[in-house]
Amino acid sequence: MDEVEDRLVTALAVGEYLPAARLPPERELAALLGVARVTVRSALARLVDRGVLETRRGRGGGTFVRTQWPASSSESVGRTLLARWAGIQDTADAIALLHGALAAAAAERITPAEAAALRDRLDAFRQASSGAAKQQADAVLHRSIIDAARNDVLRSTLATLEAQISIAAPAHLWGAEEGMAEMEARATRDHEVLVEAVCAGRASEAGQVARRHVGIDVELLEQAMLRAGQVPTADPAHP
Template sequence: MAHTGLPTGIASPDAQGLLHQQLDTPSRVDEVTDRLVTAIAIGEYLPGARLPVERDLAAYLGAGRMTVRAALARLVERGLLETRRGRGGGSFVRDQWPDSSTEAVGRTLTHRLAELRDRCDAVCRLQGAVCRAAAESRTDQDIAVLWERFEAYRSAETGLAAQQADSGLHEAISAAAHNDVLAQLLRDLKATVSMGAPAHLWGEPSSMRAMEVRALHEHEKLVRAISDGRADDADALGRLHGAIDFHHITTAMRRAGVPSGD
């Protein structure tokens, strides 16, 4: 699920930038660079996607704007990003996982593996609760929107379009739960799994299409369970579907040549 707001408790971008502006070091630039490289490699930002502006990216990463600017410049030099000027410009992804990204992906995921395992497990459990609430509270209008979003995902092209359609479907599921607190908790928790921004990771290139097909089948079962009001099934299916995120992480680790323990 993609998100545009900051998770609860994160300071404003301006406050974050002022806090870190004088504290960041060259090693901090290395860390932020690795996180952005990893975010692109595992599909938080897919080819063609535009990254958030520096101010917002600094807030997501808890880094100063100059640090983020230096990291972005490195990604441009490596060919992962391109900078477009003028209206509608910004930093856009050119290449998802060249060989030069592999070491950074391995370092970043290995460092965060235990934390990511626990957070992904929590996401699965909370996503099940949201899906249960949707099955119990959905209206006829909610059901119509869910099937419309499902068809949009089914017809989407692989990659960025499928990722965006997936986000739309999950937003509709959260809306059908009619519980803003649950929906916000899930958004905030999923944001903490992110490497580079609160965005739904989409997997590394070689496994992406297989995961999209898997998600299609799981989406259909989940939307049907919610539509039919089968709360227990919706809960179980929501948890199962949430496991895709950690599968993406362990698949990326295998590609990077580091053990995941799974």
């Protein structure tokens, strides 16, 4: 149960679940974490007692994030990320390569209607509020690029790898509140270049931008490790 609690705390700290977000039901969390439902229930209860989460009753109720990174989180975050770090680097490298391949394929295959829809997704990302709304708009934009690539094998492989790098959520991490605005501005610039390359059919450029862009995730995890008092160890294979 301690490991499950650590993973949930880390998922909050790195922004897989943002403040005020409702966590998935216990059954879904148990599947995501690969543990029994009773184990998830116990871990959630302990986090409610710690003031990290809160439970709301009635219509629209559930378990919600109260705070992203209280002082008590640092030990859990450092322990969780350090244990997974070598695997995170290798998996993140594979994810970046797949995103590049999918973006290049999308640039070669995108239809005018799909290009117009992708530009709409970019506008939606620009206009979304900071935090959860932008996190959701980001996911929709990237799904549109993946769909335009029309390759179910690559899509499935990417989903499998992203599930492996996830701490405890199906959502991409979004970082800590203090660096969020800067990260979102950088993501906006990357999205603008990426969408233009895809829509214009510039496959090589689209692939390069996509590979670079998804590196933001690893940088956010590195920042979390440093904040937790751990120094990420560089893998010589992935400088």
